[in-house]
Structures are given as structure tokens and as C-alpha cells.
Amino acid sequence: xxxxxxxxxxxxxxLFSLTLLFHANKTLAQVLMNPEPENLGLVKWMTIxxxxxxxxxxxxxxxxxxxxxxxxxxxxxMKTTFSNPYLAEYINSNFYPVRFNxxxxxxxxxxxxxxxxxxxxxxxxxxxxVKMLNGKMSYPSTVFMSNYQNNSFQFSLLIPGYLDVPKxxxxxxxxxxxxxxxxxxxxxxxxxxxAFYDSIFAKVKKTKWLTMNQAVDSNKVNKKKTIVFIxxxxxxxxxxxKQSTFENEVINKIVSKNYNMVDLNIESTDTINFMxxxxxxxxxxxxxxxxxxxxxxxxxxxxxxxxxxxxxxxVVNLVPYYMSPSITEAILEFxxxxxxxxxxxEDWQKTFVGKLPKK
Numbered sequence: 338x339x340x341x342x343x344x345x346x347x348x349x350x351x352l353f354s355l356t357l358l359f360h361a362n363k364t365l366a367q368v369l370m371n372p373e374p375e376n377l378g379l380v381k382w383m384t385i386x387x388x389x390x391x392x393x394x395x396x397x398x399x400x401x402x403x404x405x406x407x408x409x410x411x412x413x414x415m416k417t418t419f420s421n422p423y424l425a426e427y428i429n430s431n432f433y434p435v436r437f438n439x440x441x442x443x444x445x446x447x448x449x450x451x452x453x454x455x456x457x458x459x460x461x462x463x464x465x466x467v468k469m470l471n472g473k474m475s476y477p478s479t480v481f482m483s484n485y486q487n488n489s490f491q492f493s494l495l496i497p498g499y500l501d502v503p504k505x506x507x508x509x510x511x512x513x514x515x516x517x518x519x520x521x522x523x524x525x526x527x528x529x530x531x532a533f534y535d536s537i538f539a540k541v542k543k544t545k546w547l548t549m550n551q552a553v554d555s556n557k558v559n560k561k562k563t564i565v566f567i568x569x570x571x572x573x574x575x576x577x578x579k580q581s582t583f584e585n586e587v588i589n590k591i592v593s594k595n596y597n598m599v600d601l602n603i604e605s606t607d608t609i610n611f612m613x614x615x616x617x618x619x620x621x622x623x624x625x626x627x628x629x630x631x632x633x634x635x636x637x638x639x640x641x642x643x644x645x646x647x648x649x650x651x652v653v654n655l656v657p658y659y660m661s662p663s664i665t666e667a668i669l670e671f672x673x674x675x676x677x678x679x680x681x682x683e684d685w686q687k688t689f690v691g692k693l694p695k696k
Contacts, residue, residue, distance in 0.1 A: 376412070378419030379426075380434045385465070388433040389447050396485040398512050400428060401435040403466055408476040410499045421502050424509075431513045439466035439476060448488055470495060479505070481512040492517050503534055514574040514640070516659045524661055524696040525577070532580035543589045546600040549609045549629065555597055556650055562672060563646040564592070565599040567630055567638075574659040575641040585662040587692045588669065595673040603630045603638070612650070645672050653677065663693040 383391075388399055402419075404411035419425060428434050439462050442454045452465035462474050469480050475497040484491035494517070496508055507529035511517060516525050547555065552563050566583070568575035582588060583598070592598055603626040609616040616629035624631060626638070633644045639657035647653050654677070656668060667689045671677055676685055 376416050376420070377436070378415045379422055380419045381429050382434050382436040385435050385437055385445050385447050388435045391433050392485050393488070398432050398481065398483040399435060399490070400432045400509070400512075401437055401469065401480040401482070403437050403439045403470060403476060403478045403480065405438065405440050405460070405476050411477040414477050414499050418500055418502055418505060424502055424505070427509060431509070437463075437466065439463055439470075439474065448490075469493075470497075473497065479508075481508055483512045483515070483517070494522055496522075503530065506533075510573040510577075514572065514659065516574050519658050519664060520661045521696055525574075525659070528581040528661060529573075529577050532577045542584065543586075544583045544592065544598055546598050548607060549599050549601060549611065550607070552597040552599045553611060553650065556648070560648040561597050562595055562648060562653075563597045563599060563650065564669075565601050565633060565644040565646070567601050567603060567633065567640065567642040567644065569603045569640055572640040578641050578659050582660060582662050582665050585665075585693070588662055588665055591666065591669045591673060595669070601627070601630065601633075603627055603640070643668075661696070663691065663695050666691040666693050 382402075385401070391397070392399065402411075402414075404415075419428075440454070440460055441463050442456070443463075445452050445463075445465055447465065452463060452468070454461055454463045466474065470478050477499060478495060478497045479500060481494040481496070482490040482492065492512070494508065494512065496505075500508075504526075507526040508522060510529065511520075511522055511525050549565065552565075555561075556563065566579065568579060579600075583592065604618070605627050606618050607627075609627075609629045611629065616627065616632065618627040630638065633652065634642060634655065641657075641659055643656040643660070645653045645656065653672060660668065667686060670689065670691070671680075671682065671685050
């Protein structure tokens with residue numbers, strides 16, 4: 338009796354094990370036949386050929402994510418950084434986003450040149466990846482491109498390695514808002530983090546901002562030069578300049594001694610009285626911003642901009658684009674010391690020695 342029960346138990350165990358193995362194999366087969374779809378985040382990726390066509394019709398910056406199928410950090414960046422809804426919305430609105438497999442065997446054409454995979458090596462990289470990554474095949478790597486002219490991009494920035502949201506943000510703004518015209522990428526990233534992520538620095542507010550009407554009234558009593566800082570709520574480099582450049586201790590001392598500072602938001606609805614004339618914001622389709630902004634910028638609006646007035650409230654100069662603290666120090670001293678009257682800016686830059694290190 339005992340032997341019979343033992344045999345039945347062994348038969349049952351074998352049948353049960355075979356059933357489990359069958360279902361396991363079936364499940365594995367289903368996975369292999371129907372693999373889990375790749376997580377591409379929330380960014381609306383396109384091919385390099387699609388971006389090539391689009392940029393020729395409507396120029397926009399490019400962001401290119403270089404990855405490989407075996408790169409774990411590439412997948413992680415897709416699941417985290419590129420899955421952030423706010424970041425994805427910014428990229429989708431301001432860039433043509435391209436995802437490029439650095440080991441693809443496809444032949445591609447970009448900006449009039451053809452690129453191939455030569456098939457050399459264990460994991461042969463594509464010629465396009467080799468060119469864009471300067472031969473340093475590190476994944477993930479992100480390339481930012483801007484200022485498209487005459488079938489080429491005048492600006493390109495390579496940032497290797499995994500980028501989380503706080504790290505990629507400044508490079509996106511740097512590219513979209515043409516900060517590269519005046520400042521190095523790493524310096525802007527440092528100031529961006531000061532403005533948006535350094536909670537202690539963000540609480541320190543030293544600059545005394547005036548309206549244009551207040552500055553005009555103040556100048557009647559105490560003659561000073563005036564700087565009108567033109568910005569908007571949606572201009573990120575404007576916020577960085579206002580919150581890091583002008584709050585820099587060295588800059589603040591120069592400003593306090595020599596200038597009245599005017600905060601002029603292009604969407605302001607204030608009525609400005611200047612030199613016997615009134616300026617409004619009529620918000621027309623042709624000119625949606627404040628009239629005074631157009632008057633100061635001579636209809637060539639760039640954000641941010643500094644407009645510098647002398648003690649008689651006459652416009653001396655307009656300085657467009659974001660300026661770092663070190664550049665701003667040289668600019669402020671150039672006008673505060675009246676060097677602009679007899680010295681060229683290029684010569685002043687060469688000889689000026691400030692308190693802030695040049696980067």
C-alpha cells in the first residue's frame with residue numbers, strides 16, 4: 338500500500354512539474370514573440386531624416402539623443418528625464434527631437450551629407466555618431482544644435498552622460514534662447530542652478546528695482562545713470578540674469594553706487610510717462626507688447642536686453658542677450674566710468690580687470 342501511494346505521488350509530481358514547465362515555456366515564447374514595448378518617454382521623437390526636412394522648412398533647434406540597444410543608462414534616461422511631462426512639453430515645443438541609435442546599420446542623409454556604418458569592430462558605431470560625438474563613443478550622449486543658416490547649424494553642443502532634469506534644463510534654455518552668443522555652457526548652467534535650485538541664494542534679494550516712472554522721478558532729485566532691464570515671464574534666461582547676475586554681490590555694489598535699476602516686463606500694462614510722451618500697452622496683434630519696449634529696442638526686440646541711459650535720461654546703448662556676472666561687471670564699469678565716451682568696447686574688454694573671474 339505504501340509503495341503504491343509513493344508511486345502515485347511520484348507520477349503526480351512529474352505531471353505537475355511538466356505542466357509548470359509547459360506553461361513557463363509558453364509564457365517565455367509569448368514574451369519573445371510579443372516583447373514589452375520600448376519606453377520612449379513623452380518626447381515626440383523623430384528620425385534624423387524627418388528633422389532634416391522639417392528644419393529646412395521651419396528652422397528650430399535640434400536635440401539628438403544618441404543611444405544603443407545595450408545601454409542601461411540610455412533606457413533609464415528615457416524612463417526618467419524624457420518622461421517628465423514639463424520637460425517633454427518644453428522639448429516638443431522648442432526643438433525637433435531626434436533619437437539616434439549610434440550602432441544602426443542604416444544609411445542616413447543629413448544637411449546634404451550621407452553617413453554609413455562601416456561595420457568595423459565588435460560594436461561598430463555609425464559614422465554620423467562618430468562625427469557628432471567627436472569620436473568619443475559614450476552613451477547616452479546628447480547633442481544640442483541651434484542657429485540654422487545656409488543648410489548648417491552655427492551652434493552645436495555635446496554633453497555626454499546621463500542627464501537628469503535639473504542637469505539638462507540649463508542646456509535646453511542655453512540653446513533655445515541663444516545664450517551661447519555671450520556665455521559658456523557650464524557657466525550658464527552654474528548660474529541657472531543658482532537662480533532656480535539654490536534655495537538660500539534665491540532668498541537673497543539685494544537689487545532695488547524701480548518702475549520707469551519712479552526712475553524718472555528719482556533722477557530729478559539724484560542724478561544717476563539708469564539701466565532698463567527688458568524681460569518677460571516666459572524668458573528663462575531673463576530670470577537667470579535677474580536672479581543671479583544682478584544679485585551677485587560685486588554687481589550689486591556697482592549698481593547701487595552708479596545706477597537706477599528699472600524692471601520692464603514687455604507685457605506690463607503700466608502707462609509710462611517719458612520725455613513728455615505717454616506709452617501704453619495696447620496689445621494689438623501687430624505689437625502685442627508695451628509701446629515703450631518697441632521704442633527702446635527700435636522694433637528689434639531681443640530678450641533679455643539692457644538699455645543704458647546717461648544722467649540726462651538719454652539712451653546711450655542697448656545690450657541684447659543674457660549676460661553673465663563677469664561680462665556684466667565689465668559692461669557696467671564701462672558706462673559708469675564714462676569710458677564709452679573715448680574708448681572702444683573691444684579695447685576696454687582687453688584691458689579691463691574686474692573682481693569677478695572671467696570664464
